[in-house]
Amino acid sequence: MGMTMTQKILAAHAGLDFVEPGQLIEAKLDLVLGNDITSPVAINEFEKIGADSVFDKSRIALVLDHFTPNKDIKAAEQCRQVRQFASKYDIDNFFDVGRVGIEHALLPEQGIVVPGDCVIGADSHTCTYGALGAFSTGVGSTDMAAGMIAGKTWFKVPSAIRVTLTGKLPPYVSGKDVILHLIGEIGVDGALYQSLEFAGEGVRSLSMDDRLCIANMAIEAGAKNGIFPVDEVTLAYGENRFRREAVVYEADADAVYEREVVINLDTLRPTVAFPHLPENTRTIDEVGEVKIDQAVIGSCTNGRMEDLRMAASILKGRRVADGVRCIIIPGTQQIYLDAIREGLAETFILAGAIFSMPTCGPCLGGHMGVLGKGERAVSTTNRNFVGRMGHIESEIYLASPAVAAASAVTGCLTDPAKLN
Amino acid sequence: MNAHGFVHRYGDNVDTDVIIPARYLNTASHSELAAHCMEDIDKEFVNKVKSGDIIVAGKNFGCGSSREHAPIAIKASGISCVIAPTFARIFYRNSINIGLAILECPEAAAAIRDGDEVAVDFDTGVITDVTTGQTFQAQPFPPFIQNIIEKGGLLNSLNA
Numbered sequence: 001m002g003m004t005m006t007q008k009i010l011a012a013h014a015g016l017d018f019v020e021p022g023q024l025i026e027a028k029l030d031l032v033l034g035n036d037i038t039s040p041v042a043i044n045e046f047e048k049i050g051a052d053s054v055f056d057k058s059r060i061a062l063v064l065d066h067f068t069p070n071k072d073i074k075a076a077e078q079c080r081q082v083r084q085f086a087s088k089y090d091i092d093n094f095f096d097v098g099r100v101g102i103e104h105a106l107l108p109e110q111g112i113v114v115p116g117d118c119v120i121g122a123d124s125h126t127c128t129y130g131a132l133g134a135f136s137t138g139v140g141s142t143d144m145a146a147g148m149i150a151g152k153t154w155f156k157v158p159s160a161i162r163v164t165l166t167g168k169l170p171p172y173v174s175g176k177d178v179i180l181h182l183i184g185e186i187g188v189d190g191a192l193y194q195s196l197e198f199a200g201e202g203v204r205s206l207s208m209d210d211r212l213c214i215a216n217m218a219i220e221a222g223a224k225n226g227i228f229p230v231d232e233v234t235l236a237y238g239e240n241r242f243r244r245e246a247v248v249y250e251a252d253a254d255a256v257y258e259r260e261v262v263i264n265l266d267t268l269r270p271t272v273a274f275p276h277l278p279e280n281t282r283t284i285d286e287v288g289e290v291k292i293d294q295a296v297i298g299s300c301t302n303g304r305m306e307d308l309r310m311a312a313s314i315l316k317g318r319r320v321a322d323g324v325r326c327i328i329i330p331g332t333q334q335i336y337l338d339a340i341r342e343g344l345a346e347t348f349i350l351a352g353a354i355f356s357m358p359t360c361g362p363c364l365g366g367h368m369g370v371l372g373k374g375e376r377a378v379s380t381t382n383r384n385f386v387g388r389m390g391h392i393e394s395e396i397y398l399a400s401p402a403v404a405a406a407s408a409v410t411g412c413l414t415d416p417a418k419l420n
Numbered sequence: 421m422n423a424h425g426f427v428h429r430y431g432d433n434v435d436t437d438v439i440i441p442a443r444y445l446n447t448a449s450h451s452e453l454a455a456h457c458m459e460d461i462d463k464e465f466v467n468k469v470k471s472g473d474i475i476v477a478g479k480n481f482g483c484g485s486s487r488e489h490a491p492i493a494i495k496a497s498g499i500s501c502v503i504a505p506t507f508a509r510i511f512y513r514n515s516i517n518i519g520l521a522i523l524e525c526p527e528a529a530a531a532i533r534d535g536d537e538v539a540v541d542f543d544t545g546v547i548t549d550v551t552t553g554q555t556f557q558a559q560p561f562p563p564f565i566q567n568i569i570e571k572g573g574l575l576n577s578l579n580a
Contacts, residue, residue: 037445041488044448049575067446074446124486124510140488140514142574188433189480193509222480224509277433364442364485383484385437387460 002252004160005227006195009135009249013118021159021256029059030134030244031113032147033121035103035360036064036075039082041141042122046085046148054089055151061093061112061121062086063103066360071367098333101358104128104216104300105331108208114238115230116247120147125300125382127218130196131211132238133230133248138219158195158224161186162257165202167266172416174310175210176302176380176400178263179217180271184281185261192222194258197251202265203229208237209306216301217382220278270415272378273398276386284403284415294377295320295408296389297401298329299363302380305335307401312344314405314416315351321411326353327362327369353408365389371396378407421542421566423500423521425472428458428465429534432478436490436511439482445489453489454496471498474540476532478504482511491515501540503547503558505529516565519573523547528556542566 003011003018011019013027034042039062054060062082067075079096086094093112100106104125107113115133119126122144129136139153147153163182183190196218198211206214211228218226228234230248238246269283297303297311308330320326328348330336336358339345348355361368363381371377371390376397379389384396397413406416438461440453447453458465475494481504482490491514494502502515505526515522521542528547532538537550545560561569571577 037442037487037489041448041492045573045575049578072446078446078448122486122488124484126486138486138510140486140491140510140517142488142517143513145575188483189506189508192480192506219484219510222483222508364437364445366442383435383437385435385484387441388437392460 001256002254004195004197004255005133005229005249005251006135006160006197006225007157009116009118010155010157019157021157023157024154025157026152026154027118028152029120029147030117031059031061031119032144033061033063033103033119033123033126034144035066035123036068036079036082037066038122038141038144040078042144042148043081043085045142045145051149054148057090058092060091060148061107062091063095063106064097064100065102066364067366068100068359069097101332102300102303102360105303105335108132108212109332109334111238111241111243114242114244114246115234116249120144120153124219125216127223127225128212128216128300130215130218130225130227131208133228133234135225135227137225158193159258160195160197161191162260163196163198164200164260164262165198165265166200166262167202167264168205169265169268172402173268173270174400174402175206175213177268177271178265179214180273180278180281180398181263181268182261183217183221183278184271186221188220188277188279189222191218194223196221196223196226197257198226198228204231205265207306208233209304212304213301220382270400270403272403272413273384275384275395278384278398287413290397290413291376292324292378292407292412293375294369294371295324295326295404296362296369296377296379296381297404298331299360299381300331301382302401303329303331303335305338307380308335308339308344310401311405312347314402314409314419315353316347318351318409320352320408324408324411326408328353328355329361330358332358362389378404378413380404421570423472423474423540425470425474425500425538427474427476427532427534427536427538428469430461430475430477433480433483434461434477435484436482436487437484439490440487440493445487450492450496453493457493457497466497469497469499472500473498474538475499475502476529477502478529479506481507483508486510488514488518491518491520495520503528516568517574519569519571521569523558525556525558528558
């Protein structure tokens with residue numbers, strides 16, 4: 001019996017030749033991550049047991065991205081606690097305002113995660129790094145604390161679902177539509193406790209930004225992780241970027257999958273998840289007339305350069321509809337700078353959108369675009385749960401940057417291909 | 421180790437955003453988190469919950485954000501055990517790690533009604549609906565998990 005990519009990476013980090021689904025292992029960690037919301041809880045645990053050192057100061061990342069720039073005094077105090085901890089233990093990868101980006105856009109961009117890594121992060125979207133061919137999964141703050149101390153943690157080896165991609169994405173269809181379509185097919189617990197292993201010739205046509213977006217939302221199907229094979233696209237992305245040597249793992253030909261889901265990219269349509277679960281998907285052709293009050297383009301799911309370029313290509317020479325607030329947020333400072341240099345920032349502002357510094361802000365109803373009672377947003381973020389972006393009677397429609405930008409222009413959910 | 425209390429019942433896919441909305445994540449204080457527990461799904465929860473009470477819910481309980489604040493809020497509000505057919509994996513791990521007892525039991529989760537009086541024996545995994553007299557069998561916790569829960573969490577158990 002062969003192993004999947006995930007199983008191979010876990011075996012290697014546990015010092016074993018072979019692992020099988022259900023097996024409990026202890027694995028070495030290449031990176032332990034936390035943000036300004038989860039790290040304070042981890043630091044309290046760390047200090048409670050009297051720990052006085054971290055396992056490796058170069059393998060911990062502390063990213064102040066959620067409620068920053070500090071949205072209120074309590075958020076400022078939480079950031080202060082993390083800042084003091086980072087200083088005390090001389091953490092190499094500490095990112096504060098001015099250097100900070102949204103963690104899952106930032107760490108790949110900076111080459112801090114590389115193919116073959118085993119990563120835990122106290123943030124559910126840590127599964128993003130599967131796009132690079134790493135095993136990467138979200139945990140809570142206690143696991144983060146234990147990981148920072150010991151540099152290892154226990155895992156139950158997951159069984160796998162193979163997601164076979166065929167064909168090539170048509171215009172205005174992106175990685176976001178792939179993952180929304182998949183969640184619509186299998187449900188928000190369709191991959192519970194399992195790994196989603198993306199494969200097939202369709203992978204080759206997906207850019208790294210598309211893959212990062214797809215892996216990012218694996219958790220929205222309940223998955224432990226999502227993972228992509230390493231190919232020339234991955235290695236080209238990593239050139240002059242990866243800070244450590246990439247280790248490439250390939251699934252065995254006789255690897256065992258519990259099931260297979262096939263997605264033909266050729267026929268995929270722009271897809272929207274209706275309130276209040278990411279599995280409530282409809283194609284753009286089925287949405288009917290849904291009026292919106294706000295469009296958010298950004299987040300760890302869709303705040304990357306290709307996302308901003310797509311939004312700008314739609315907003316160029318057009319205006320955001322009256323009565324709609326369009327909020328565009330780059331994932332990192334580098335993306336922010338590139339967007340300014342390419343003229344995207346000017347396009348956004350001339351269209352009547354706002355273009356802010358990187359932050360998770362509105363995605364989780366933190367700041368920078370909280371929704372009021374009865375308001376509707378089309379958003380490129382990852383969750384449309386009740387109250388996620390604000391009032392419990394507000395509504396979130398998850399979509400791609402192309403759909404969000406087109407909808408900002410018309411004021412209702414819109415197929416970007418039909419914009420005149 | 422046992423739990424005994426009255427049931428607060430919820431549906432499928434209860435996410436950690438409704439268990440503890442992100443607008444309250446600017447604190448790690450257990451009592452402050454408990455004061456807003458379940459606020460976006462059941463505003464009355466904090467007024468009606470009593471120490472020892474039990475949450476019974478549908479599948480995929482605790483999905484979404486990895487925030488450990490969610491099981492912390494539930495535990496600090498006095499809940500002694502959560503019973504569901506399945507749990508989201510990060511929530512499951514976090515609950516054990518902070519010492520909140522949770523049991524997977526599809527039969528109990530389907531049958532137990534809101535307001536029922538329920539007793540749980542963690543040594544045997546037997547769940548008893550005292551109101552109806554029905555009993556259900558869940559997988560009992562192995563001793564090391566029981567030890568983590570009794571000590572109040574993973575790091576407390578390592579410390580002791």
